[in-house]
Amino acid sequence: MSEIILSLDGVSKTFSGKPAVRDLSFTVRRGEITGFLGPNGAGKSTSLRMALGILTPDAGEVSLFGGRPRANALERVGFLPEERGIYRKMKVIDVIIFFARLKGVTPVDARRRGLAMLEEFGLADVADSKVKTLSKGMAQKIQIISTLIHDPEFIILDEPFSGLDPVNQKALEQIVRARAEAGATILFSTHVMEHAERLCDQIVLVAKGRKVFDGNVEAALAMIPRRVILETVSEQDLAQTFAPLGEVVQEAGAADGARRWLIDLGPGIDAQDVLKACVDGNIRLLRFEPARAHLHDAFVHLVETSGQFSNETLAGEAV
Template sequence: MAGNDQAACADGPDFGPLAIEARGLVKRFDGVTAVDGVDLTVPRGAVYGILGPNGAGKTTTLRMLLGIIDPDRGYRRILGADRPHDVAHAIGYLPEERGLYPAMKAVDAIAFVGALRGLPLKEGRRRGRELLEQHGLGYAADRQIRQLSKGMAQQVQILGTLVHKPRLVIFDEPFSGLDALNQGKLERMMHGLAQDGTTVIFSTHVIAHAERLCDEVAIIAGGKVPFAGPVDVARDRIPAQVRLETRAQDGPWRAALPADARHEGSFWFFSLPDTGIEPLLRALIEGEAGILSLSIERAGLHDAFVAIAGEAAARALEQEKPEELRR
């Protein structure tokens, strides 16, 4: 869904290498701690995911970053500003609760959302028509929102989030309610925005989206962030797994296998040794194990999430996953 209309970012001074920096964010509601000491550092131009089950504190964290609510403790700096409202014109925000006026035409809805960020209505309508054409919805420009399907209305709201050419875009559960085709379009749009220098932050409870899209993730559970950083670093929390098939069933080569090696059928399974695979390969060859196959599989983000956030948080994610992704 990326287009040339988003290539230029909103005017403003350079804000350095970080789009967002937050330290020790705490928020309580009626005595209940929803967010408990969250730290986030989001590089400029990154696609950054906030991953966790519903109720983990994702939406509250995003709202504090945006200045919709203030933290009880901690601070946040967004696009170089200590007060989020000072840079609101340079931010696009898609809330989890979707909402457009049903009687508005699609093009007017896009222009209206842009006007909330300081874009003149006339320019918003012009850009809105261009965006709708670019994304195959030109025929719907003058239709009322109530005449559109749920998925089409959500696409209109996404385009409204981008019409003022923001430097930072924050999506709260953006894939909810989209079919597979439009989810793919949204993923491509996010990549396109990042390539153009726009920082993209999105919350999700679907690990597959975070693993495909993100440069970095913050894993959040119970209002805390036990991990924030590159996806690869999260996956490296779990050693890569080796699957080995040998012709010989026994021999001196077996002494070279790691202590966690287990034998299932004709295969051996074990963690990749810290020394790498080469010393083990030499021992297997010299010991005449007769290697039939050997593969190394790196841990996925799901396994990393379980290791970092715990089984209960992982089960909660699985229960919230769309049915088509559970199959």
């Protein structure tokens, strides 16, 4: 087993009588990319602040690099908070050097690294510009550089993709992968499941401050029913034909009088069993599509079954 970098054990936090985090436990192991996922307001930011010692839990224990979060441990961490904040009147390169110096980097190395990272991020031409002249997306990339400038071994990113356009989101994903391949351990929170599905070795799903899943993406996807989508020429009701294969739903009729069916496959049933039933029943098919599950679907399923949210809330949040 690899070394545990961060551990939360039974951690809870309440603000003004309202629980924000409830009996939360999970671990982050060296070399892994862990996604900390949930809707807005699920308690992610509060949990990350407790992980760093910024907030003290009301109950439970936090361990960072094998001990309580202390200054010497935090020097090994790069943290991007959800609330962005860099000094608007300073020059870009001076901001980066400032944050590097806070983490013990020498002035010469801070400038050298800062200029190199600005080049990497496509921002070399703004090194001497003041932060207040930058766009929101550019300013966010400066804060990401400031988070990574001291080459931390543990990187914590709170909603890092928020505010970035799709091109820069892809660029940030590449940076996360590159840091992981170089040996860094990464924990990032998000409510956008697509990023986690592409990046993560492990995921922790939370809703209303409670953990609803802890494992890898494949295990999360395995918890939702496998689905087959069919369109048939026959106008007859085929629900009884498909019933032994799983839960059958007929959606609105397709074009030219065809019917569209969704079948959530039962245990031990796969898509080939559905196709065989169609052949045996002489059912003419216009469409046969085994549907690939996504982490979004798994999250909605897991939170619904946990009873933490209504369907209406999930429809608006878990995207």
